[in-house]
Amino acid sequence: MTQLSLSDSRDLRTMLFGQGSFKYWALVPLLVVLTVFTVLPIIQLLQMSVSELEFVEGELVSEFIGLRQLDNLAKDPIVGIALKNTLVFVVAVVIIETVAGFTLAVAISRTKTLSILYRSVVIIPLLIPPVAIGTTWSLIYDFNYGLITTILIELGVQNPPLWTADPDLALISVIIVDVWHWTSFLFLIMLAGIESIPPSLLEAARVDGANEFRMIRHVILPIMAPTILVAMLLRTILAFKVFDQIFVLTSGGPGTATQVISMHIYKVFSEQFRLGYAAFLSLLVAAFMTIFVVFYLWASRVVRRRLG
Amino acid sequence: MNKKLGNFSRRDFLKAMGALSASLAANPLLGNSVRTLAQDVMSQPPITILINDSPWFPGFAAMVELYTEITGNQINLDVTPFPGMLDKTRNAVQAGESEYDAVAITEQNIPFFYNSGLLKPILEIDPEFTLDENIISYGDAARWDWDLGVNGPMGELLGVPINGNIQLYYYRRDLFDDAGIEPPKTFDEMEAIAEQLGNPPRMFGNANRANPIWWEFGAYIDSYDAEYVRLEDDGSWSVGFERPEGLEAVQRWLNLGRAWAPQNYADLGQGDLLALMASGRLAQVHMVGAAAPNYDNPEISIVGGNMGATVVPGVTAEARSPRTGMWVMCHPANLPDERAAAGLEFVKWLTTKDNQLAYAKAGAIPVRQDTYEELATDEVVGWWTSAFAESTPFLHPETRLPETPLIRDSVTTRMAQAYVDEISAEEAVSLMASEIRTVMEDAGYSVS
Amino acid sequence: MNQKTVSKALLNAALLVVVFIILFPVFYIVQTSLKSTADIYSGTFFFEAKTRNYEEIFTGSRSNFAELTRNSLVVSSAVAVICGVIGSLAAYSISRLNWSRWVTGGILVWLLFINMMPPIVFVTPYYLWARGAGIYDTPLAVIMAHMVLNMPLAVIMMMNFFAEVPKELEEAAVIDGCTLWQAFRMVIIPIVRPGLAAMAVLVFVFSWKEFLFALSLTTTSAGRTIPVGIANFVQEFNIRYGEMAAGSFVAMIPALILVLLAQRHIIKGLTVGAIKG
Structure with a gap:
């Protein structure tokens, strides 16, 4: 970042003062929020992660156990499976939803008359609470009274798929629901990005005789690259935390086919009330994610350089 | 019977409840007892109760209304979704002063809350209190034996049962009558019936709950004498999956x-x-007893009037072991005495025999043997209340240890894997055996 | 020209198919909301439509959806506004105003880090705070929690949109005699309005759907929001599909109207701002 060139302005001192003060007070509200609401819980979490906590005679007693949490991790039969499923889920939904969200954003940005219809419809899945989405889709998928099976049987299909009851199809079923639910998230961010592109740029390209595809590839995509990458990053973090929707749809089954890490942490924290181990797992996942994000930011810089 | 139930919905139910409370006041016989009760219940400060929304909740809510009407004491309900109950209760008991004067605790959370010392012992609230002997024990669910760390007959009184849910075996009485079949007492008979009546996809012979495999499976494990864990006479704990019967129970369940x-x-x-x-x-089907009233509700079911229920079958008729899944009402330790007393007053009122009768008719699940016996011939609820009464001598409690969540985690995971052949039944059994042993040993129990 | 019309028609046809796919489960929700449970269990297409589920969610003993909807609208709008203001200010400062890389990097990493935490770890501390501050069981408690949860999204999204604005614009404004605050308000914000609108909508949506804190920080319909009311229909051993569908559908409509109006308002501000600029 370069300094603003202010040297030739008339009232340098006031301006510097004004600039300086704005720089600070613009950040103050955020810092207040973060300090008041996040610092203490995270410190407590760090303490918990090296302890074992238990209620004894009504008091929460904490015992330091240090890195013995690693033993708990080694004994945990679910955490490996859950991480694997989570990774598959995250990679699949982020890629599919990014492609779909971008395509939709480009397409809808070209429409005029029906634009308002498209924009409103696309927001709808986001407004339904995840529990309702989970139960609705479990009704749609249900083998005995569900919509899809009923239709397929009417059409004369002999062995309709079992969807969430088939260990090989369960994760795919969950991914389908997620794509329906969350593509709009990426769509909204990308549409905002496209709408921020100065129309003059697109006009210039059109005058130069670029066809639609070339315009997307050489004008829109490079400008949009940072937005797309940020949207993917936010979606990745969100997908990593997927919980309610799967909890209602499959509860992690059949077998362990749809166990994901956030559901496992919830179980350890709430049902098993192993606060220490849950804190440890939370931090472990966050550390894992941070490494991923750092790598991602580095990689995205490389990509941006290529495209730019 | 079917015709009578034809247009019976929950709305009618609530109407009936209104009529019931009116008739209670009008009926000189019942009216007296209600009036006596109203005199017994002194004016109390308003209280708040944490309760979950469930099919038996309307029955509970109807009783709360009745209580307010009769005694003038105000009750607020925090109606919470079932999965949120545990966290909400845990938060409340950790605060400076609990927001709730009484909390409903489901059986599987009893060991955590009893053992944590977060609840007020009932005798500290009311030294005169005695648990009516007609209230079913449910494996001493009301008492906690601090020395053994389990529920025990000599334990300290920490809660009062308010919902007597257990497992039942349900069947289609019309089909059974047509085929001349008696309801089964053993798993063998159950399998034979499934074979005889099953005609998929129109009619399925049997189905078990898979999500999760734990509570109902407990009736198999206990019947095979292979309880997940069991306190032996010598004071040590044994692990059921280490006995050969453990594998038999698993195979029977899978089949x-x-x-x-x-x-x-x-x-x-x-x-x-x-x-x-x-x-x-x-x-x-072998499933939760509290579901019974649903089958008479025409909004939900088309089989009203054709249902029968009895004790869940076992390996042998004698070894039938339906599990309990009941609720107790408790009072947090971080409550001033007068608030806890106001909460307990309602619980006492709710668990009297007459009020338990009204409770059952409003769609909730009573906790008294005398109530069940009196209702066994009732033409609306008799088909299931008689099965409840019949089940009492066979009841087996949930595995109630503070470590149960860890045992449950192992069992639900391994059984789910075995159910879809991710692992074999033998592998599942040996994994569960070693995982449960580790849980018990890590927690400091002596394991035989 | 003719070719252009054809491709337009094709585009619209394809988009209408997408609309149909998106709306299909929504139609199904509406259909379910008009069915009795017995009809849902039989899986039939043909059924007698009943309004019982709608009566139940507004007048039943279990739920008061009118109050829940009001709370949800209050909470989500407030969170969107708070996150919009705090998030834009902070994002602008961080991304444009020459902070050392350690400061910006530190704040960014902290935001990402708290965003990666499973929300359950914040539940008990926030519960105890809300009780201590005397705001338990009010929309204010839920607003507080949702504000923290959504702040990372707000800041990170806005940083991205600010980064795309050419630097010359605010330099020019400053040369014209604007303070940085004026440049921010009169020049920069109008340019990023589509982004600001998208961010506000997403924050609104996340707050609208949130369940865990809305449940933990409230106890009656004085503070509860729609997802909690909906979750009450997922019961210990059955799901009240009909009422849940009715609740989801009813709750969706005011939110949709509000989001569309807000979006239009914010984006319309864009053209006004651009003309001014």
């Missing part, structure tokens, strides 16, 4: 759960079992 079930057997929850039975596509 009964898969052989006659719909193809999506691996994804069936309690709601699916209810749906299959209520839509007339299941001949028999």
Whole structure:
């Protein structure tokens, strides 16, 4: 970042003062929020992660156990499976939803008359609470009274798929629901990005005789690259935390086919009330994610350089 | 009977409750007892109760209304979704002063809350209190033995049962009558019936709950004498899956759960079992007793009037072991005495015999043996209340240790894997055996 | 020209298919909301439509959806506004105003880090705070929690949109005699309005759907929001599909109207701002 060139302005001192003060007070509200609401819980979490906590005679007693949490991790039969499923889920939904969200954003940005219809419809899945989405889709998928099976049987299909009851199809079923639910998230961010592109740029390209595809590839995509990458990053973090929707749809089954890490942490924290181990797992996942994000930011810089 | 139930909905139910309370006041016989009760219950400060929304909740809510009407004491309800109950209770008991004067605790959370010392002992609230002997014990669910760390008959009184839910075996009485079949007492008979009546996809012979495999499976494990863990006479604990019967129980469960079930057997929850039975596509099922009133509700079910219920079958008729899944009402330790007393006053009122009768008719699940026996011949609820009464001598409590959540985690995971052949039954059993042993040893129990 | 019309028609046809796919489960929700449970269990297409589920969610003993909807609208709008203001200010400062890389990097990493935490770890501390501050069981408690949860999204999204604005614009404004605050308000914000609108909508949506804190920080319909009311229909051993569908559908409509109006308002501000600029 370069300094603003202010040297030739008339009232340098006031301006510097004004600039300086704005720089600070613009950040103050955020810092207040973060300090008041996040610092203490995270410190407590760090303490918990090296302890074992238990209620004894009504008091929460904490015992330091240090890195013995690693033993708990080694004994945990679910955490490996859950991480694997989570990774598959995250990679699949982020890629599919990014492609779909971008395509939709480009397409809808070209429409005029029906634009308002498209924009409103696309927001709808986001407004339904995840529990309702989970139960609705479990009704749609249900083998005995569900919509899809009923239709397929009417059409004369002999062995309709079992969807969430088939260990090989369960994760795919969950991914389908997620794509329906969350593509709009990426769509909204990308549409905002496209709408921020100065129309003059697109006009210039059109005058130069670029066809639609070339315009997307050489004008829109490079400008949009940072937005797309940020949207993917936010979606990745969100997908990593997927919980309610799967909890209602499959509860992690059949077998362990749809166990994901956030559901496992919830179980350890709430049902098993192993606060220490849950804190440890939370931090472990966050550390894992941070490494991923750092790598991602580095990689995205490389990509941006290529495209730019 | 069917005709009578024809247009009976929950709305009618609540109407009936209104009529009931009116008739209680009008009926000189009952009216007296109600009036006596009203005199017994002194004016109390308003209280707040944490309760979950459930099929028996309208019955509970109706009783709360009745209590307010009769005594003038105000009760607020925090109606919370079932999965949120544990966290909400835990938060409340950790605060400076609990926001709730009474909390409903489901059986599987009893060990945590009893053992944590977060609840007020009942005798500290009311030194005169005695648990009526007609209230079913449910494996001493009201008492905690601090020395052994389990529920025990000599334990300290920490809660009062308010919902007597257990497992029942349900069947289609019309089909059984047509085929001349008696309800089964053993798993063998259950399998034979499944074979005889099953005609998929129209009618399935049997289906088991897969999501999760724990509570109902407990009735198998206990019947095979292979309880997940058991306190032996010598004071040590044994692990059921280390006995050969453990494997037999698993194999029996897998067979009964898969052989006659719909193809999506691996994804069936309690709601699916209810749906299959209520839509007339299941001949028999072993499931939660509190679901019974649903089958008489024409909004939900088309089999009202054709249902029968009895004790859950076992390996032998003598070894039948339906599990309990009941609720107790407790009072947090971080409450001033007068608030706890106001909460307990309602619980006492709720668990009297007459009020338990009204409770059952309003769709809730009573906790008294005398209530069940009196209701056994009732033409609306008799078909299931008689099964409850009949089940009492066979009841087995949940595995109630503070470590149960860890044991449950192992069992639900391994059984889910075995159910879809991710691992074999033998592998599942040996994994569960070693995992449960580790849990027990790590927690400091002596394991034989 | 003719070719252009054809491709337009094709585009619209394809988009209408997408609309149909998106709306299909929504139609199904509406259909379910008009069915009795017995009809849902039989899986039939043909059924007698009943309004019982709608009566139940507004007048039943269990739920008061009118109050829940009001709370949800209050909470989500407030969170969107708070996150919009705090998030834009902070994002602008961080991304444009020459902070050392350690400061910006530190704040960014902290935001990402708290965003990666499973929300359950914040539940008990926030519960105890809300009780201590005397705001338990009010929309204010839920607003507080949702504000923290959504702040990372707000800041990170806005940083991205600010980064795309050419630097010359605010330099020019400053040369014209604007303070940085004026440049921010009169020049920069109008340019990023589509982004600001998208961010506000997403924050609104996340707050609208949130369940865990809305449940933990409230106890009656004085503070509860729609997802909690909806979750009450997922019961210990059955799901009250009909009422849940009715609740989801009813709750969706005011939110949709509000989001569309807000979006239009914010984006319309864009053209006004651009003309001014």
